[in-house]
Amino acid sequence: MALWRIRATVDDRPGYLSVLTASLALRGVNILSVQVHTTEVGAVDDFLVDAPEQVTEAELRAAVERGRGRDCWVARSGARGLADEPTRLLGLAGRLVRDPESTGAALRTLLNADTVTWRPTPTTGSGGVGGATMLLADPAGGGYELCRREPSFTPAEYARAQALVELAATLTSRDTERLTLVLPDAAEVSVRPATADDVPGVRELHAGCSARTRQRRYLSGAADPSPTRLRRLLEPARGTTLLATAGPDGAAESVVAMANLLGEGDEAEVALLVRDDWQRRGLGTALLRRLLGYADRAGYAAALLHVQSENTPMLRTLRRLDRPTVVDRDGGVLTVTVPLVRRAAPDGGAPARRAVPAQRSTVS
Structure with a gap:
């Protein structure tokens, strides 16, 4: 068996998620965890799955599409993916308590971002949430710009990342x-x-x-x-x-x-x-x-x-x-x-x- 991360957008209507999970089950895919990110264009479902070794990325994409999923993103996952999101967040918060200056590295780990850049000017607007770029306001001044080619950022990820930045600023101030x-x-x-x-x-x-x-x-x-x-x-x-x-x-x-x-x-x-x-x-x-x-x-x-x-x-x-x-x-x-x-x-x-x-x- 192999671990995979799957993210797809599904219409936020009764029964649609079950259609997607049934399509994955037909390929022998076991869903280990699922997170639902509510967006304006539908529910973005983030799965951690265990699939048979012979199942390929293309077959997983096809199963998602047959299950009425769209904007599908599939990637292999390591054993650390077995930790649920609250556990990961608590771990990163503990890391910041020990070293508040590791904010950039913590953000990269939290969101699997390709780049994390701090800029001295304050951020404006919604930060491009839902796209490939996210902007976060740093209470200490300036802000962070995060880029990730795929999958697109979601409002839920933005809220988690902003909370992490605010925690780091509070810790720095208290220290x-x-x-x-x-x-x-x-x-x-x-x-x-x-x-x-x-x-x-x-x-x-x-x-x-x-x-x-x-x-x-x-x-x-x-x-x-x-x-x-x-x-x-x-x-x-x-x-x-x-x-x-x-x-x-x-x-x-x-x-x-x-x-x-x-x-x-x-x-x-x-x-x-x-x-x-x-x-x-x-x-x-x-x-x-x-x-x-x-x-x-x-x-x-x-x-x-x-x-x-x-x-x-x-x-x-x-x-x-x-x-x-x-x-x-x-x-x-x-x-x-x-x-x-x-x-x-x-x-x-x-x-x-x-x-x-x-x-x-x-x-x-």
Whole structure:
């Protein structure tokens, strides 16, 4: 006996599936499992079958067509095909828990895709579901393009793949949730991703900063953002925002710094706001390095920083990064471009996004 995968579209009407299974049974084909994908053109039935060794691919196609099946696809299957779809999905989810940067490889395995490519621009539309191309939105920014010559993708496969991508993004975010930084003066701060619930704390941060510090951050007179704008900064559509918090032992921690990375196309804009009494202590440098690391992993081509030419502390911070930069001047404002390394994933598609576990780090 030999294992085969068969996929065919059948009219979604009572009795039609039984006609197809009866036609296969006449050839001695044993159906081991079946999945039904509902589409606009009918039910796409995906079979794993055990057929006699002498039955050929052409004979299986003919049996499907006699059973009122159409758009038939037939391929040999290995022993791993015996695992049902929920088991396969759970296995891939476990793989992502151990290694969130293996998203591209997991998608290829899930859908037997020919190619998986990550792109920095967001996806639009339905993603070509039902055709040879599928587009998936990456919550961390950008999206995945999957191609498979045959069989055509179905809406059910799209839903599974999108859920897998969202799981990977959640795992990556959680792996980078909290970091304890030990500054050169031995002070400790906690760094974590921001949420919309942090608006009150970030408003207090702004109130605790001098007018000059706020003006250097926003480069304009609008140096006291509204709650609505703060919510957008704390949970950007693309990118991430990090908060540094500190406080006396046993007391509630307060936000002492905010670092924003806002994605736009294949570039990301970076900005820092550090409370005056926490400046010149290495905190800004540490936050900037962490944001650029995130941008590297997310696959951005470059990071941009808009800095006033008289903002010597920020320019000194950029020099400490020891990265190549390109500087353009527009009046009193400098635009500093930091090229990023776009890393290929192990499967040759999506850039690797390395998960960084929660840790304690000393800033030099």
